[in-house]
Amino acid sequence: MKIKDWVYPEATEIDTARDLRIIREYLPRNKNIRILDAGGGTGRISIPLAKMGYRIVLLDISRTALNFAREEAKRAEVLDRIEFVEGDVCNLQFESNSFDFVISLRDVVSYSHEPKKAAKELIRVLKPDCYLIASVSNRVFWLTKVERWNYEFEKIKSMLTTKRMFTEVELRELFDELKIEKVVGSGYCSGNIPLRQLDENFFRLENFIGEDPELKYSCEYLVLIGRKHE
Ligand SMILES: C[S@@+](CC[C@H](N)C(=O)[O-])C[C@H]1O[C@@H](n2cnc3c(N)ncnc32)[C@H](O)[C@@H]1O
Numbered sequence: 001m002k003i004k005d006w007v008y009p010e011a012t013e014i015d016t017a018r019d020l021r022i023i024r025e026y027l028p029r030n031k032n033i034r035i036l037d038a039g040g041g042t043g044r045i046s047i048p049l050a051k052m053g054y055r056i057v058l059l060d061i062s063r064t065a066l067n068f069a070r071e072e073a074k075r076a077e078v079l080d081r082i083e084f085v086e087g088d089v090c091n092l093q094f095e096s097n098s099f100d101f102v103i104s105l106r107d108v109v110s111y112s113h114e115p116k117k118a119a120k121e122l123i124r125v126l127k128p129d130c131y132l133i134a135s136v137s138n139r140v141f142w143l144t145k146v147e148r149w150n151y152e153f154e155k156i157k158s159m160l161t162t163k164r165m166f167t168e169v170e171l172r173e174l175f176d177e178l179k180i181e182k183v184v185g186s187g188y189c190s191g192n193i194p195l196r197q198l199d200e201n202f203f204r205l206e207n208f209i210g211e212d213p214e215l216k217y218s219c220e221y222l223v224l225i226g227r228k229h230e
Helices: 013-026 046-051 061-075 115-125 140-141 153-158 166-175 190-191 203-213
Strands: 034-038 055-060 082-084 100-105 126-138 176-188 221-226
Touching: 013 046, 013 126, 013 140, 013 190, 013 203, 013 221, 034 046, 034 115, 046 055, 046 082, 055 061, 061 082, 100 115, 100 190, 115 126, 115 140, 115 166, 126 140, 126 176, 153 166, 166 176, 190 203
Parallel strands: 034 055, 034 100, 055 082, 100 126
Antiparallel strands: 126 221, 176 221
């Protein structure tokens, strides 16, 4: 099945392993919790979580992505653990304080029409004292990729103001209602190294760079980990 790039980015095994490692650190051990994967796309994260025994609500605005995710979940034999919901992250149809864990990875917030509203909605549906993990494109990373913008001045300048990517400070402002525990990096390898060269040697490097307080800015994504006030 072929679907648009923005629905199905080229997430590598290394990206997914990195994101799952970040998530696992904060994921409650109790499997009887309610998890929201907002803008969960094709189930890149929902399916591995369901395989671990969790129940997930996978919400996405794209029916194509949801259909793809449903097929993948069937293949992975976890269809009964994932609820598929078509919806907009800026206007979630869930009650306030109803999820024990909320994730929204890889540009869902930035691609929604109102990032601040999306952030507020994600926080609204999260239960007090529970964790939210969200990742967005790293503006600093993209500003260094001048070759990808054909060295064109206007394109590079637009990077400074686009709402589709964030610096760490901007990301923290977006989620300032949370107690932010940290911001780490993800996607160093896939952002910098040709896919054909990405072998398992890079797994440790990805985590090392992503966790470093300064080296993390060389990663394609910034990942915010925060907890809702009690
Ligand atoms: C780059 S993909 C990331 C998918 C998934 N979170 C992951 O990490 O693999 C971005 C996803 O955001 C979804 N999306 C964009 N705007 C949205 C909105 N307003 N509400 C819900 N989902 C949205 C897209 O359909 C797409 O599946």
